Amino acid sequence: MDLIEKFKKYVGFDTTSSENVKNDKASTDSQYALSEELAKELTALGGQNVHVNRFGTVYGFFPGQLKRDPIALIAHIDTSPSASGKDIKPRLIKGYDGKDIELSKGITMKVADFPTLKDQKGDDLIVTDGTTLLGADDKAGIAIIMDLIDGFVSSETPHGPLEAVFSTDEEVGVGADHIDVKELKSKFGYTIDGGDIHYINVENFNAASMEVTINGRSIHPGSAKDKMINAINVGMEFHESLPRYMRPEDTENREGFYHILAFNGNEEKVHMEYIIRDHDLNRLHDKMEYAKLAGRRINDSFGQEVVEVKIVETYKNMKAEIDKHPEVIEKIEKIYKELGIAYHFEPIRGGTDGAVLTFRGFPCPNLPTGGFNCHGRFEYADVTQMKQIEKILAKLFIA
Ligand SMILES: [Zn+2]
CATH class of the missing domain: 3.40.630.10 (Zn peptidases)
Incomplete structure (x- = not known):
């Protein structure tokens, strides 16, 4: 043969x-x-x-x-x-x-x-x-x-x-x-x-995976003013807060990214999954820190823990x-x-x-x-x- x-x-x-x-x-x-x-x-x-x-x-x-x-x-x-x-x-x-x-x-x-x-x-x-x-x-x-x-x-x-x-x-x-x-x-x-x-x-990339949980507060929409926390809206806000052009579809060579894999849930609870990648370990850590910061700032705006961000590093360059x-x-x-x-x-x-x-x-x-x-x-x-x-x-x- x-x-x-x-x-x-x-x-x-x-x-x-x-x-x-x-x-x-x-x-x-x-x-x-x-x-x-x-x-x-x-x-x-x-x-x-x-x-x-x-x-x-x-x-x-x-x-x-x-x-x-x-x-x-x-x-x-x-x-x-x-x-x-x-x-x-x-x-x-x-x-x-x-x-x-x-x-x-x-x-x-x-x-x-x-x-x-x-x-x-x-x-x-x-x-x-x-x-x-x-x-x-x-x-x-x-x-x-x-x-x-x-x-x-x-x-x-x-x-x-x-x-x-x-x-x-x-x-x-x-x-x-x-x-x-x-x-x-x-x-x-x-x-x-x-x-x-x-x-x-x-x-190769340095890699991390990120899980984001949004804990909303669902209330009848008719009486929701200042009470409802719609987890879907907060989830979208979190996603939008990540750098827009650091996505796989916008990056190449040594440019790192945030990649969203899943967005599931309802107004009460949302679960999001991401992978984060960068060839440079410091820049990977910066990306991880930035995502955590985005979560903290959203929580500050509500005065409570609405967003939970969990990140684990998975492999290294x-x-x-x-x-x-x-x-x-x-x-x-x-x-x-x-x-x-x-x-x-x-x-x-x-x-x-x-x-x-x-x-x-x-x-x-x-x-x-x-x-x-x-x-x-x-x-x-x-x-x-x-x-x-x-x-x-x-x-x-x-x-
Ligand atoms: Zn192969």
Whole structure:
């Protein structure tokens, strides 16, 4: 099986995870089918200590012939619950002509909507039929790692020790919790879970989640004057008091935001949920303080505790930790330079399993997969990039 065949095979497994995470197993049973398959393949390739833990995370160790530090390559099995991952129909387009792509009757992926396509003229792409996601996030990562190992084994290329780790439930935020760093032989690794080949991620958001409860006072509207506290109105006032242009739809690059996820309730009680993000930890703290201040000022205006603001920090930017281990990035930069592939460091506007692992003392930047438009029906994989990424990774172990 070549890289494309492997990718198509993995995409055939429905591994959609669920926000309904569990403490003792994966969020969805369907993920285990691919875990078992990958374990079988790793065993067939001669992997040592191949096993699947109770969360469905797969381990395999390939000691190789060269004496050097082991390196872990990590990818995730699950796909995002944001779009269907069932009955995916991957289609290979050889030598993409640079024009709009008709995915199926009436569903077209337009270059105008997805300008990354402009750079991919001439590449081989794999697309969906426009009704499901593709699962390049992160089965492109898995296929690249499996094909790399397969290549080492079948060509008998002497290589350094490689540890493959395939996690579950990454998309629902607990993938790293399903990986036991103490069990790894490596002291560092890379998640293969990015996008375009030219972007390396060593930076992610600092993150907090905020719950706002508005305790109103409901009274018959006919006699409400100076008595009613309408929780809906107060909730809207609180929301409006947050900086108008610090929203995901108005920010990019290193600009942080407040993002409202839910606004539920009635005039008596309102519950609001937000996430707050910023690459700079001080600026995240400023945003948290500002939201609390808005709550206090509204309470001052009523002379009572109408607004309750609860904020917890959820994950941190890995940059400061990665900077303590410059060799982890230098290795990759050296390979890009040797291969003559341009690269940029792109701050991720999200988190990664690698960020969580980095804070557990296991530096773990994120490398590309060649996948684009993830979590939706227009997801596609650039196979030409996937092959190049495999070459980049190979050099980590043989150069
Ligand atoms: Zn991913």
